[in-house]
Amino acid sequence: MIIEISEINKVIGSKKVINNVSLRIDKGQVFALLGPNGAGKTTLIRIILGLLKPDTGTIRLFGEKLTDKSRPDLLLRVGVQNDGNLYENLTAKENLILWGEIYGLNSKIIKKRIDDLKKMFHLENYIDMPVGSLSKGNKQKVMLARAMFHSPEVLILDEPTTGLDPAAIDEFYQFIKKLKKAGVTIIMSTHYLYGMDGVVDSIGIISSGNLLISDKVDRLRCKIHKVHFKGKFNPKDIKELISYGELSDCMQNEFIISVDDDNKVADIVKTLVLKGNDIYEVSKVIETVKEIYFRIIGGHSNG
Numbered sequence: 001m002i003i004e005i006s007e008i009n010k011v012i013g014s015k016k017v018i019n020n021v022s023l024r025i026d027k028g029q030v031f032a033l034l035g036p037n038g039a040g041k042t043t044l045i046r047i048i049l050g051l052l053k054p055d056t057g058t059i060r061l062f063g064e065k066l067t068d069k070s071r072p073d074l075l076l077r078v079g080v081q082n083d084g085n086l087y088e089n090l091t092a093k094e095n096l097i098l099w100g101e102i103y104g105l106n107s108k109i110i111k112k113r114i115d116d117l118k119k120m121f122h123l124e125n126y127i128d129m130p131v132g133s134l135s136k137g138n139k140q141k142v143m144l145a146r147a148m149f150h151s152p153e154v155l156i157l158d159e160p161t162t163g164l165d166p167a168a169i170d171e172f173y174q175f176i177k178k179l180k181k182a183g184v185t186i187i188m189s190t191h192y193l194y195g196m197d198g199v200v201d202s203i204g205i206i207s208s209g210n211l212l213i214s215d216k217v218d219r220l221r222c223k224i225h226k227v228h229f230k231g232k233f234n235p236k237d238i239k240e241l242i243s244y245g246e247l248s249d250c251m252q253n254e255f256i257i258s259v260d261d262d263n264k265v266a267d268i269v270k271t272l273v274l275k276g277n278d279i280y281e282v283s284k285v286i287e288t289v290k291e292i293y294f295r296i297i298g299g300h301s302n303g
């Protein structure tokens with residue numbers, strides 16, 4: 001277990017910002033903390049990082065309990081990305097050198113890290129440009145490189161995709177996949193749900209300071225799943241499938257049926273074929289992170 005927080009409470013002003021939150025994050029996972037604006041994501045991340053003290057509750061990092069005593073040894077094993085720590089007048093390379101020096105790395109190691117990270121985050125064409133002149137997406141890559149500079153085991157990202165266009169978000173998630181493959185545990189907060197399917201292993205959903213769920217995406221997917229059939233069907237035969245599950249989008253050449261058991265899919269195929277229907281394609285419609293989010297938090301998933 002990389003991070004374990006138990007029964008965390010935090011009041012800011014007169015508002016209960018975190019309400020009795022407990023959460024465990026396994027090693028090697030990509031964990032996304034999701035929630036609307038003002039839900040408490042940043043506050044929870046600041047508490048995990050020891051930047052904000054909870055009113056009650058405990059935090060364990062790498063199995064060790066964080067107390068009032070600061071633990072730079074533990075925090076050195078964590079990389080943090082946020083917007084505020086790049087010098088805009090310095091080039092990307094100068095920023096990274098400075099960061100390496102802050103971590104006390106020697107110039108040979110700094111050079112090697114810059115070479116590796118430049119390749120990893122596709123910074124070759126931007127490395128000698130002032131950070132202030134870079135696009136939001138390229139700045140984000142420099143921030144990731146900076147956060148990864150001291151080879152941390154855990155990377156914590158607060159709203160990393162804010163302001164990025166879809167192509168930059170896709171590229172960002174490619175980097176996350178690479179880091180995961182390299183064994184880094186990644187914890188990110190976001191309210192922007194685009195692009196995370198197939199990358200994020202677990203999600204936690206927080207709303208008004210309450211953690212509504214926290215689990216593996218696979219386990220959170222609705223037990224009733226939709227199956228999409230394409231082919232040439234007799235409408236009467238489609239209607240008769242109602243005993244297997246709810247039907248939707250029924251047309252002569254396709255329909256969707258919601259089933260609670262994969263065996264039913266095999267039975268539907270048999271029934272249709274025996275009645276002389278042609279099936280061209282059968283595909284399971286996997287519930288996306290966005291759909292899970294809106295099912296749990298309520299509201300609609302349009303847009």
Ligand SMILES: Nc1ncnc2c1ncn2[C@@H]1O[C@H](COP(=O)(O)OP(=O)(O)OP(=O)(O)O)[C@@H](O)[C@H]1O
Nearest residue numbers: 012013017035036037038039040041042043044191
């Ligand atoms: N220093 C502070 N002073 C007053 N209120 C605060 C402070 N920090 C956080 N809050 C309040 O706590 C709540 C949670 O804020 P937080 O920034 O953690 O939410 P968030 O989920 O990260 O939101 P966003 O997605 O908008 O960044 C909000 O209502 C916010 O106004």
